[in-house]
Amino acid sequence: MIDGDEALWLRSPGGRFEVRSAPRPTAGPGLVVIRVRAIAVNPVDAIGGPLRRIVTPWLRYPAVLGSDVAGEVVAVGDGVTRLRIGDRVLGYAAGQERIRNSPAEGGFRRYVAVLARVCTAIPDEVTFERAAVLPLALSTAAAGLFEADQLGLPMPAIPVAPREDVVLVWGASTSVGCNAVQLARASGFAVVATAGRRNHEFVRSLGAEAVLDYRDGDVDQRIVEAVGDRRLAGTVAIGSGSLTHALRIARRLPGTKRIASAYPDPITRARSLAARARGLRVSSIWGGTPVRSAVGPAVFRDYLPPALEDGRFRAAPGPVVVGASLGDIPEALARLRAGVSASKLVVTLE
Ligand SMILES: NC(=O)c1ccc[n+]([C@@H]2O[C@H](COP(=O)([O-])OP(=O)(O)OC[C@H]3O[C@@H](n4cnc5c(N)ncnc54)[C@H](OP(=O)(O)O)[C@@H]3O)[C@@H](O)[C@H]2O)c1
Structure with missing residues (x-):
């Protein structure tokens, strides 16, 4: 591994996943860079090549999939006032969204750039693997x-x-x-x-x-x-x-x-x-709409922090940790395809 800078790349819609080095993302305007500690997988990550072409036809390859991350903020871009370096956060990695379309913002990587408007500081008692279950489903x-x-x-x-x-x-x-x-x-x-x-x-x-x-x-x-x-x-x-x-x-x-x-x-x-x-x-429904609409900040910025803090909102369903490296994500996707019940499959990173 190249120190800290690697991602799970998908070369083509129907291609194989491959862990390879990646340039460390920078925190552009409105973005934070997160050092990722936990990643959850979603059905959109698990679909096959032909369907992927239909669901996200705009996606450029090689691509980095993945929407659900939790970790620590390591860099803060211009215009971000609410989050600071060192904050523990969950975030919706929007790299697959048409308006972002960027491997630097795909969640299957060690460091990811995430829009602060869909990022939430999490309380100390909420673990990274639990927080990671939320972003795309929320x-x-x-x-x-x-x-x-x-x-x-x-x-x-x-x-x-x-x-x-x-x-x-x-x-x-x-x-x-x-x-x-x-x-x-x-x-x-x-x-x-x-x-x-x-x-x-x-x-x-x-x-x-x-x-x-x-x-x-x-x-x-x-x-x-x-x-x-x-x-x-x-x-x-x-x-x-x-x-x-x-x-x-x-x-x-x-x-x-x-x-x-x-x-x-x-x-x-x-x-x-x-x-x-x-x-x-x-x-x-298109789950990525709040990335650009007023609903995103209303939920991730305004509602969720106090609701997680006082326990009225639970990060559910519970995480099931199925690996501890980017290379374990394809197996997590295979398990998701086989079906889960009231649980979210999560991979943790050191
Ligand atoms: N439009 C979008 O942008 C978007 C975004 C995210 C997800 N989705 C879609 O939303 C669906 C749910 O995604 P998810 O990640 O939340 O799923 P998930 O957690 O992986 O779903 C597992 C659950 O599905 C339930 N289930 C299975 N068959 C069912 C049925 N016929 N009716 C109702 N529940 C059923 C099971 O319930 P029991 O075990 O209790 O039986 C199980 O708990 C998927 O089809 C996904 O593709 C769409």
């Missing part, structure tokens, strides 16, 4: 709930302003779902959720008042009963089959009829057009 949940063209709900606040309406989170034991449940509660909504049965208690502990099994034949009916005579403020639909259920449920309940789907694929877009004719609004 950003995706926040995009679905708060972006104006998604559910457009009010931002989280401390103290919470309680509301009557209900947010449905389908797929609440996913990483995105854990964050959606907690953020919706932080905005004052009641949450009804679905998850596999063994994760019901866990999802309740995040703030959902009712949790149903998405595999049950009568799950739609049970959700309608759990919402009762309240209005649906919107649905975050995560997981295979979630949109079909969400559409049926939204038709049966009073409320906004908005569904934010975690699948930004062409089929979802086609179904959204069909649903619109029936008064339902389906939008496809």
